[in-house]
Amino acid sequence: MRKNRKAKPVNIFRWADYQVDSEVDESSCNENDEIDSIPRISRRIRFAWRVQERISRRWFKTLVKYFGRSVFDIGQGDFGEFVQMNRYVPRAGYLLKNKWTVVQFGIYLVEYSIIDGVASSSYSLNYGVRYIFFMESQLTKNQKTNEKILIKLFKETEEFLHKTLADRTPPYWPDYLFK
Numbered sequence: 001m002r003k004n005r006k007a008k009p010v011n012i013f014r015w016a017d018y019q020v021d022s023e024v025d026e027s028s029c030n031e032n033d034e035i036d037s038i039p040r041i042s043r044r045i046r047f048a049w050r051v052q053e054r055i056s057r058r059w060f061k062t063l064v065k066y067f068g069r070s071v072f073d074i075g076q077g078d079f080g081e082f083v084q085m086n087r088y089v090p091r092a093g094y095l096l097k098n099k100w101t102v103v104q105f106g107i108y109l110v111e112y113s114i115i116d117g118v119a120s121s122s123y124s125l126n127y128g129v130r131y132i133f134f135m136e137s138q139l140t141k142n143q144k145t146n147e148k149i150l151i152k153l154f155k156e157t158e159e160f161l162h163k164t165l166a167d168r169t170p171p172y173w174p175d176y177l178f179k
Helices: 031-037 043-071 081-098 143-167
Strands: 100-105 108-115 118-124 132-138
Touching (some): 081 143, 100 143, 108 143, 132 143
Antiparallel strands (some): 118 132
């Protein structure tokens, strides 16, 4: 009877052993790199962010409180059919003609513009020094369709801004606080 002996491996190096394997996906090689590149945020920085968010919330509530003194009641907001036909349709016609308009909405300064067939809206809390982009819509060549698109743009922008005023919640956290 013979014993089963394993054959000793022979170390033969071939040129193919040193070639790059095309079957290996590069994304699997980069998985470890992505995990290592995520910056770690310390507790101190997270605490500073929370404090800055609270400061921002308090500042916005104070701003809305002073605005509410002159308005008396912010209310639920009226964005119905009557408002759309009497306020938004003339504004849409003006915007299509002039390609740019600015509207005061409570404490916000809202800018609507049309650039290269794309209508966009942005708003500012600091009297136009810094605008925050809100939304955009692609326009067509049909005048009536463009008016409907702009009316929807006006309505959604002003509903969002009204909701922030009614809830007294800031629409964003200021970037300048997080530097």
